[in-house]
Amino acid sequence: MKKVIFLLFTIAGLNVYGQSNINEILAAGLDDAERFTNDYLAPVSEGAMHSISNGWYNHGEAKPLGGFEISIIGNMANFKDKTDKKTFELNTVDYENLQFDDGSTSKMVSTALGDIEGVMVYVVGEIAPGVNSREDFELPAGLASEDVNFIPSAFIQASIGLFKGTELKARFLPKINTEEAAIGLYGVGVQHEFTQHLPAEKLFPVAISGVIGYTHLDGTYDFTSTNIIAGEDQRIDMKMNTWIFQAVVSTKLPIINFYGGLGYLSGKSTTDILGTYTVQSGPFQETYTDPFSLNKDAKGVRANIGAKLKLGFFRLHADYTLADFNSLSVGLNFGFR
Template structure:
């Protein structure tokens, strides 16, 4: 069972490009009860889920100037939302749990998925319903799950690469319609797909006198969603699902200088993500095996915040452009893109 839980986390966060090799105590955490398991794993997995969600919020633009009607760009971006050091640990608050406590309450700081190792132990106790409707008491001590950083040779701040491919098309009244779409891609038991859309509109045209000023000023509203699934055991309906979405609202200003266009943006994003394990899972439970249905259902909200972006686009050929920008927010994000532009 431990191998299954380790495999789920690897598959779910495949974009992290890390190897999670330690044998973890996820089976025992789930044995504490579904509610406690969801609370603990919610804290443990939050940094990675938030990084992926914040990555989706980036890369929507590299200039404030919309295309002319039927002008377009096709752009590939890599967005890397840096996980802050504070997210490497979380505080264990005993009041949040029914059946889990700390063996050493003086040390309540525990590693998240991207944290290091810990010598802290968890005490799991309570009553468990087993076959035949009977209830048995249990009391055991397990090692708290470690993070990955002790096993990860990483040269800088940890970030989850989030790739996006998008098509922007000029429609009417200095407006761009932007579409992101990746059809379902399946590799073995793992499947991935994403979609998104946005609208960028030049609102300087509606303000008397502003159209004469030597810069471009636009507003952007955009939404992006990705979904991944991992088939644990298709015959028994066991599947893990991860989804993330980001809504971005931004005011953008830019100034074209020959082949160089600096740009900046100010706004906010709303990031949400979810992780679930569905199906029936059998646990040993010592001498009495038992089954848990849909043991994990996590939601991660509130990682989006106000944001400020600064960057530049450089034409490297007549129709090719390279853009780099950096967004300052709680999960600071670096975006690098390459696009084909036909104005």
């Protein structure tokens, strides 16, 4: 069960963020900490928005009035081969205080998705006339260093047929709480089948529809104080909102059907670094309260292809999405009509 909880929390990059003691970066000063944290967290936020936006449909045909389906859906947004999402260039010219321990001025370092370890940095400054203080620490690695190369999401989804050609959908992940973290998800969507409006729609071998879906995720992670940073109530609060707009086409066969879609994703995440942080070592010993907030957008065209197997009340589906983060979605479905 602990492994399942771990995977769910990596959706928002919260677990790896806390484990890596990234709050130590505040020892470099508030501006440097905000710049680094933004570059470090941005890719995992973007990937998570792609992951939670999958799974809105498994057929182009809308359910008839009273027809329903309940699904358990899991998604995996892959980043194994995405070097541009796993690393970023840290140029000390852009920072006020942060320096590489080996004297480099520019170096590729890990994002929250990456696996570059052992990058040592330091800050130095005068704390009294003629007296300098220096603090050394290691930059955090990311999920790939833990042999995790995908961002997962999972939820329960229900669909019900309303008036002709229209299907209402809702998804939900009840709030999961552990000692250090909490995460929850909900969303609502609608699918409308255009082929139902054609005079001889039953004669057409395909169904064509449009899907709009909205998903909201929120998560928190309380992380432990380090030797460098003391304080109270230190936590990350992350919120994500995504929209998808998709055109879908599928076959209309009794047992197995194939479907595909083309559309657009728009999303935004907000990450608040909350609590009190007291830098108690190094040249910049200050106390920060709720130091900063980070925003990340995700936008782009997406296309997918999949198949659905229907065996009476029981159904299975799987599809693969091509986007900025390619992803796999699988679902176990129970339905009527």
